[in-house]
Amino acid sequence: xxxxNNFIAPRNGFAMSFRDFIPHLMNVLDQLGMSMHAxxxxxxxxxxSIIGTLLMPSLVSNNMSAFSAHKNIxxxxxxxxxxxxxxxxxxxxxxxxxxxxxxxxxxxxxDEVGEFDGAGEKEANAHNWREIVGWSEDSKDPEQFRVLExxxxxxx
Amino acid sequence: MPGIFNLELTxxxxxxxxxxxxxxxxxxxxxxxxxxxxxxxxxKLDIVHSGDTHxxxxxxxRLPPGHEYSPDLLIDQRVMTKLAVVSKxxxxxxxxxxxxxxxxxxxVVLTFAQFWRLGIAWPPPEEVEENKLKYFLxxxxxxxxxxxxxxxxxxxxxxxxx
Numbered sequence: 001x002x003x004x005n006n007f008i009a010p011r012n013g014f015a016m017s018f019r020d021f022i023p024h025l026m027n028v029l030d031q032l033g034m035s036m037h038a039x040x041x042x043x044x045x046x047x048x049s050i051i052g053t054l055l056m057p058s059l060v061s062n063n064m065s066a067f068s069a070h071k072n073i074x075x076x077x078x079x080x081x082x083x084x085x086x087x088x089x090x091x092x093x094x095x096x097x098x099x100x101x102x103x104x105x106x107x108x109x110x111d112e113v114g115e116f117d118g119a120g121e122k123e124a125n126a127h128n129w130r131e132i133v134g135w136s137e138d139s140k141d142p143e144q145f146r147v148l149e150x151x152x153x154x155x156x
Numbered sequence: 157m158p159g160i161f162n163l164e165l166t167x168x169x170x171x172x173x174x175x176x177x178x179x180x181x182x183x184x185x186x187x188x189x190x191x192x193x194x195x196x197x198x199x200k201l202d203i204v205h206s207g208d209t210h211x212x213x214x215x216x217x218r219l220p221p222g223h224e225y226s227p228d229l230l231i232d233q234r235v236m237t238k239l240a241v242v243s244k245x246x247x248x249x250x251x252x253x254x255x256x257x258x259x260x261x262x263x264v265v266l267t268f269a270q271f272w273r274l275g276i277a278w279p280p281p282e283e284v285e286e287n288k289l290k291y292f293l294x295x296x297x298x299x300x301x302x303x304x305x306x307x308x309x310x311x312x313x314x315x316x317x318x
Contacts, residue, residue: 038253041251042251063249085269086248086268086269086272086317087250087266087267087268087269087272087317088266088267088269089252089264089265089266089267090263090264090265090267091254091262091263091264091265092262092263093256093260093262102248142255142257143257144255144257145254145255145256145257145260146254146255146256147252147253147254147255147264148252148253148254148255149250149251149252149253150250150251151248151249151250151251151317152248152249153246153247153248153249154246155246156246
């Protein structure tokens with residue numbers, strides 16, 4: 001069995017309180033080139049459930065409510081190769097620029113957050129997520145055919 | 157409600173207790189006319205014995221009378237709750253948008269690795285082969301995605317990976 005604690009550890013992720021996490025995440029998403037609309041949608045992202053043939057926004061499950069269920073949150077973004085190892089995407093358009101942002105997070109209690117000494121909000125602000133997610137300037141170029149994928153996974 | 161406990165307080169020290177289980181104040185298990193209501197209960201048992209205290213919590217469900225139940229079939233409610241939590245698969249929620257400079261047709265193919273499978277997806281993709289899904293789309297500048305198979309126009313593809 002893989003220990004989920006290893007998915008997000010001080011060596012690859014950061015931890016902070018829920019209150020600090022939301023504004024911090026908004027900042028990081030901004031640095032990753034997401035528009036204000038996309039950032040807001042990402043944080044509040046309503047997940048869907050299918051009722052009959054209709055797709056209905058689920059009232060009980062969205063990212064904000066998943067985040068707010070925890071006092072503290074540890075998170076990281078995955079590299080494109082890790083994401084592709086789970087779900088690979090191909091698009092029949094040439095050239096095609098992919099930006100895949102995959103956030104994984106888990107809740108921490110006040111004791112566990114202590115393990116992230118030296119990997120808190122201050123350090124997270126200084127971290128270059130652009131490099132990890134393989135972000136390029138072209139992903140903002142409206143002349144390019146671009147695919148933007150955002151994913152959120154809570155590990156428990 | 158009568159209750160029988162067979163307990164081992166310390167290794168080798170067995171006690172059997174015949175008790176009456178009752179609630180502190182209100183008896184939620186009975187209606188005003190005294191009829192028993194089916195439902196679950198939760199209780200606490202403290203045993204203070206020669207200076208050492210043993211405590212336990214228990215819960216149960218009233219079973220309709222007249223049926224025979226094998227004790228092996230009965231599972232504690234809290235165990236059930238935990239099982240429900242454990243068996244809930246970890247699900248990644250994915251949202252895919254396409255920004256195209258001109259109107260054009262394209263296929264979007266999702267290939268799931270061995271240990272992943274598709275949860276809910278909308279619009280519903282075509283299954284090309286096992287673990288491989290396809291959307292045939294006409295994409296528009298501004299983000300509109302026309303999905304021909306389902307005759308749906310949306311600004312994003314939503315899918316879950318479990």
